[in-house]
Amino acid sequence: MSDSVVITDVGPRDGLQNQRKVLSIEQRLSLVQAIADAGVPQIEVGSFVSPKAVPAMAGTDDLFAQLDEQGFATPTIALIPNMKGYELARAAGASTVSMVLYASDGMAQKNVGMSMTEAEQVTEEILQLANGDGIEVIATVAVAFACPFDGATDPALTEKIVDKFIHAGADQVVLADTIGAADPQQVRALTSALVAQHGASQLGCHFHDTRAMGLANVFAALESGIRRFDSSIAGLGGCPFAPGASGNVATDDIAMMLQQMGFETGIDLQKLLQASDLAQELTGTAPGGRAKAWLQNHLLKQAS
Ligand code: COA
Numbered sequence: 001m002s003d004s005v006v007i008t009d010v011g012p013r014d015g016l017q018n019q020r021k022v023l024s025i026e027q028r029l030s031l032v033q034a035i036a037d038a039g040v041p042q043i044e045v046g047s048f049v050s051p052k053a054v055p056a057m058a059g060t061d062d063l064f065a066q067l068d069e070q071g072f073a074t075p076t077i078a079l080i081p082n083m084k085g086y087e088l089a090r091a092a093g094a095s096t097v098s099m100v101l102y103a104s105d106g107m108a109q110k111n112v113g114m115s116m117t118e119a120e121q122v123t124e125e126i127l128q129l130a131n132g133d134g135i136e137v138i139a140t141v142a143v144a145f146a147c148p149f150d151g152a153t154d155p156a157l158t159e160k161i162v163d164k165f166i167h168a169g170a171d172q173v174v175l176a177d178t179i180g181a182a183d184p185q186q187v188r189a190l191t192s193a194l195v196a197q198h199g200a201s202q203l204g205c206h207f208h209d210t211r212a213m214g215l216a217n218v219f220a221a222l223e224s225g226i227r228r229f230d231s232s233i234a235g236l237g238g239c240p241f242a243p244g245a246s247g248n249v250a251t252d253d254i255a256m257m258l259q260q261m262g263f264e265t266g267i268d269l270q271k272l273l274q275a276s277d278l279a280q281e282l283t284g285t286a287p288g289g290r291a292k293a294w295l296q297n298h299l300l301k302q303a304s
């Protein structure tokens with residue numbers, strides 16, 4: 001397997017939204033910059049959600065303004081939960097939004113007070129607007145494998161949602177294992193079916209490492225042909241509205257694994273570790289990924 005994989009670091013959004021400590025805009029900016037300096041090709045820098053619901057994401061419009069002012073070159077993504085989120089993201093100059101869809105009503109209600117179907121309707125409206133606005137839309141299917149409220153997700157439901165939004169014009173569709181409950185066998189079955197139907201170029205996966213199956217799930221999806229993955233610097237992450245969700249697969253771990261397997265990621269591991277250290281310093285809680293200690297020793301040896 002020798003080709004390239006596109007990593008999106010979602011730490012500045014998925015990671016920081018779940019921290020007790022709320023970072024300042026300057027601190028969030030420094031984390032985004034450190035991740036970009038490491039060559040990560042895409043960064044989900046924040047979300048446009050109610051600051052009452054997620055105080056850590058307040059001020060994402062300021063963050064966008066500052067990135068713009070600096071001529072920030074790495075492609076950025078803003079997560080949105082509804083039409084108001086879309087309007088705020090557009091006003092802030094976002095060029096790509098990730099709109100959240102749901103494979104369960106329980107999660108849709110808890111996260112945004114909508115049904116699955118209502119979230120789908122809003123997404124269809126957003127797709128139409130975005131088409132005219134020149135904004136790319138990623139449709140992220142939350143609880144694509146399991147829901148903390150409604151239990152296991154029927155793969156046929158996830159397949160139906162993916163199919164609907166690829167045909168509705170989403171630029172990409174991402175399967176999110178919001179609570180990190182999927183296993184590699186499930187991932188292989190669902191991703192291989194989806195790749196057979198739609199090809200891999202528009203599909204991505206977003207895994208959490210709650211049950212230590214994150215990297216195994218990445219591998220299962222890779223074998224199905226998926227080449228886009230979300231991960232989080234230092235393994236930060238989780239959803240405040242999904243009980244039991246812990247950090248995303250760490251960018252530190254996935255970047256190391258992919259490079260060792262011969263995939264191109266564009267990521268400089270040495271600089272990535274600096275971003276990982278910064279995430280740890282800023283939050284005080286970043287787990288750091290499981291490969292970090294080994295990577296630090298290995299890179300030190302190489303340097304000496
Ligand atoms: N961004 C900022 N503010 C928003 C918003 C958005 N995307 N959508 C709604 N609001 C505001 C409303 O204008 C309203 O403001 P007001 O109190 O000043 O009038 C307030 O939020 C409440 O809106 P309402 O429509 O009554 O909804 P709610 O209280 O049920 O909250 C959401 C709904 C969607 C705003 C809220 O649940 C939310 O932000 N959820 C996102 C959760 C999240 O980020 N999850 C993790 C990522 S998947």
Ligand code: ZN
Binds near residue numbers: 014176178206237248
């Ligand atoms: Zn997540």
